[in-house]
Amino acid sequence: MITLTVNDTVHELDLDPRTSLLDALRDHLALTGTKKGCDHGQCGACTVLVNGRRINSCLTLAIMHEGDAVTTIEGLGTPEALHPMQASFLDHDGFQCGYCTPGQIVSALGMLDEFRAGWPSHVSESLDGGTELSDEEISERMSGNICRCSAYPNIVHAIRAARD
Ligand code: FES
16 A cells, blocks of 8 residues: 555556556546556656656656655646646647646756756856746757647647746
């Protein structure tokens, strides 16, 4: 039995210890907004926040996250209002088929927090090195999230607009 806190709700789960966080979310908690693309850490569709940091949930075991705060796409916004990042993706057509969108949105939020914290510093140093988040840097920092429809320009616009 493990205890997982997801979107501020505590769950007691009887899991095989080999269960990935992604499978725990989707198969045991019915939080299917988090998508399984590659299941190998290469596409970013499974991105969630753990204690505010973005991770590929397919690459980590659920049992490793007892005591952590996990946030999925379902934890953003409210029933009455979208989270501003969700609204910005909608306003800027930041998707086509939509499969990668939950991971893109969650990753964008984690990325902005990383940028504000100045982490990782080598990314800014290799680009403009300034305090502004350029479109080029957004693309670089979001490069772990693949969009097979190639909606990248609008994804970048959506993220920039949500930040501004
Ligand atoms: Fe986890 Fe692709 S499903 S990175």
